[in-house]
Amino acid sequence: MNVLICIAKVPDTTTKITFTENNTQFNTDRVQWVINPLDEFALTRAIEIKEALGGTITVMNVGLADTEPLIRKAFAIGADEGIRINAEPTDCFFVASQIAHYAKEGNYDYIFAGRETTDYEGAQVGGIVAEFMGIPFIAGVPKFDYDGTTATMEREIEGGKEVITVNPPFLASIQEGVTEPRIPSMRGIMSARTKPLTVVEPVEAGSFVGVNSYELPPAKGDCKYVDAENSEELINLLHNEAKVI
Amino acid sequence: MAVLVYADNSGGSVPNSALEAVYYASKVAAEKGTETIAVVIGALDNAILESLGNYGADKVLHYSDDKLSDFDSQSYTRVVSDAINSTGANVIIFSHNYASKSIGPRLSAKLQAGMAVAVMGLPKIDGDSLTIRRTVYAGKAFADVTISSAIKIIAVTPNAFSPEVTDKKAAVEPASVDLTDSDFGMKITDTNKVTDKVSLTEATVVISGGRGLKDASNWDMLEEMADMLGAATACSKPVADMGWRPHSEHVGQTGITVRPNLYFAIGISGAIQHLAGVNGSKIIVAINTDSEAPIFKAADYGIIGDAFEVVPRLNTAIKNLNG
Numbered sequence: 001m002n003v004l005i006c007i008a009k010v011p012d013t014t015t016k017i018t019f020t021e022n023n024t025q026f027n028t029d030r031v032q033w034v035i036n037p038l039d040e041f042a043l044t045r046a047i048e049i050k051e052a053l054g055g056t057i058t059v060m061n062v063g064l065a066d067t068e069p070l071i072r073k074a075f076a077i078g079a080d081e082g083i084r085i086n087a088e089p090t091d092c093f094f095v096a097s098q099i100a101h102y103a104k105e106g107n108y109d110y111i112f113a114g115r116e117t118t119d120y121e122g123a124q125v126g127g128i129v130a131e132f133m134g135i136p137f138i139a140g141v142p143k144f145d146y147d148g149t150t151a152t153m154e155r156e157i158e159g160g161k162e163v164i165t166v167n168p169p170f171l172a173s174i175q176e177g178v179t180e181p182r183i184p185s186m187r188g189i190m191s192a193r194t195k196p197l198t199v200v201e202p203v204e205a206g207s208f209v210g211v212n213s214y215e216l217p218p219a220k221g222d223c224k225y226v227d228a229e230n231s232e233e234l235i236n237l238l239h240n241e242a243k244v245i
Numbered sequence: 246m247a248v249l250v251y252a253d254n255s256g257g258s259v260p261n262s263a264l265e266a267v268y269y270a271s272k273v274a275a276e277k278g279t280e281t282i283a284v285v286i287g288a289l290d291n292a293i294l295e296s297l298g299n300y301g302a303d304k305v306l307h308y309s310d311d312k313l314s315d316f317d318s319q320s321y322t323r324v325v326s327d328a329i330n331s332t333g334a335n336v337i338i339f340s341h342n343y344a345s346k347s348i349g350p351r352l353s354a355k356l357q358a359g360m361a362v363a364v365m366g367l368p369k370i371d372g373d374s375l376t377i378r379r380t381v382y383a384g385k386a387f388a389d390v391t392i393s394s395a396i397k398i399i400a401v402t403p404n405a406f407s408p409e410v411t412d413k414k415a416a417v418e419p420a421s422v423d424l425t426d427s428d429f430g431m432k433i434t435d436t437n438k439v440t441d442k443v444s445l446t447e448a449t450v451v452i453s454g455g456r457g458l459k460d461a462s463n464w465d466m467l468e469e470m471a472d473m474l475g476a477a478t479a480c481s482k483p484v485a486d487m488g489w490r491p492h493s494e495h496v497g498q499t500g501i502t503v504r505p506n507l508y509f510a511i512g513i514s515g516a517i518q519h520l521a522g523v524n525g526s527k528i529i530v531a532i533n534t535d536s537e538a539p540i541f542k543a544a545d546y547g548i549i550g551d552a553f554e555v556v557p558r559l560n561t562a563i564k565n566l567n568g
């Protein structure tokens with residue numbers, strides 16, 4: 001069983017978001033970078049399935065050399081091999097074009113991406129890769145099983161969920177619920193240093209969406225407190241003052 | 246060149262978020278001086294299809310092939326790209342939801358089209374490029390982005406636009422596309438729809454509970470409040486992790502982003518990852534025993550108190566209000 005996991009580098013979720021250069025650049029000062037949490041869920045689920053069925057797990061990242069510590073972190077968690085496509089990720093289309101190009105060479109049974117990254121939240125990379133490869137794509141999977149031939153998964157639809165079966169090759173974008181992330185073991189951390197990380201060069205690809213500038217939302221006004229003994233007053237305020245009920 | 250909008254069919258009705266997308270599309274079309282064409286897939290009453298005109302659609306292309314009863318990103322992408330080809334549309338609008346995340350990226354690859362999601366404002370059109378405001382970093386910031394491809398895809402945030410309704414009727418045209426086995430890649434073996442519940446991303450009021458509620462059974466009082474207010478229920482991440490509530494209700498940075506008019510955070514501390522998914526709400530109410538809880542910094546109204554005493558009193562007050 002060969003599995004590919006697309007992983008992205010994002011700021012830790014506790015990062016205070018600010019901008020520089022006249023609000024055109026994200027301020028990376030003192031940011032701690034992590035594997036996109038949804039990608040890490042995907043990786044961890046793939047490792048659990050590999051523990052039952054065997055196989056090889058490859059992680060792929062489009063990024064410059066500064067993403068390598070995160071690829072090593074994925075090795076420590078349990079990925080076997082890594083491929084870094086040596087380019088600055090500009091937009092979803094560009095990133096997905098790179099991944100699709102190299103994924104076609106890999107003969108993977110299935111591919112996981114996170115449903116979206118926690119920074120740019122494009123929610124497109126998985127679907128674009130699937131279309132370029134001509135394979136089924138299931139968006140937003142909170143539950144996933146694979147028996148070696150067929151995958152059974154849930155997907156969330158508006159107002160409910162569906163159970164789906166699909167045979168390889170396919171691509172699923174993973175969301176919360178598939179499993180809990182793991183803390184790498186000492187053995188995992190030791191072995192991460194020697195696992196193979198291949199660096200490849202990007203292919204020609206378009207990039208169609210660019211950020212001109214950022215803006216922070218206006219600061220919130222003060223909280224208006226209602227005494228607990230007089231809780232009913234809150235409903236009055238929501239009805240007559242805020243007019244939201 | 247026309248503006249095309251994908252209008253979701255939620256088991257025989259068109260949800261509000263899709264009506265907002267139709268309205269948004271008509272605004273873009275007006276700016277471009279062109280017409281608004283809606284694509285709808287699956288069985289739906291003709292009267293409902295015509296009523297999309299109320300929200301600004303000039304024409305509705307209705308694909309009702311039985312083979313399309315199951316949502317498959319491949320077959321649905323075939324349909325929408327067929328509609329794009331037949332109408333020559335160069336701007337495609339979705340509501341930012343499950344369908345846009347399944348179809349949008351495939352279209353992007355097929356048509357070399359740039360896609361902007363979580364869109365909050367109408368576009369500025371300048372020649373061949375289009376600039377638009379969206380949220381990034383889970384609502385912690387806005388970004389103004391420019392789409393420069395010839396065909397452009399836009400997914401609009403639910404609850405960000407309120408349609409003005411007219412009595413215009415749309416012209417409904419049946420449409421079809423030849424689907425082959427290669428357009429289908431998956432089998433749906435079970436569907437579980439909670440139809441009597443308000444959908445979380447569409448809800449205008451959301452009642453959310455955290456670890457402070459101590460046990461799954463204590464959601465009864467939140468459900469009661471939600472029922473009276475026509476609200477959806479939600480929860481923090483640890484609540485879903487512990488299995489008190491389904492993961493589909495978990496809001497925040499790694500869960501669902503909501504932007505209702507009113508968000509109740511009950512027994513929720515207000516961690517940065519939680520706030521990320523809810524800070525687009527118009528009004529936030531916090532109920533918490535701890536006066537130092539960070540949720541009060543994000544809240545418009547707060548009660549420092551025990552949820553088990555406060556919520557029943559609120560429920561009584563809502564009952565009185567509703568008469």
Ligand SMILES: Cc1cc2nc3c(=O)[nH]c(=O)nc-3n(C[C@H](O)[C@H](O)[C@H](O)COP(=O)(O)OP(=O)(O)OC[C@H]3O[C@@H](n4cnc5c(N)ncnc54)[C@H](O)[C@@H]3O)c2cc1C
Pocket residue numbers: 013037454455456457458480481482483484495496497498499500511512513514515516517518519522532533534535538550551552553
């Ligand atoms: C990578 C990452 C991603 C994350 N993503 C998310 C996410 O998407 N969504 C999310 O929610 N969290 C997320 N978290 C978790 C987040 O950091 C917090 O741990 C979580 O939000 C806390 O949930 P809580 O407020 O329910 O629980 P707690 O922090 O335990 O807060 C419980 C609150 O209840 C109050 N309380 C207790 N008893 C009562 C009572 N009787 N009446 C009223 N109030 C009471 C307490 O004062 C306290 O403030 C993420 C964390 C990480 C590291």
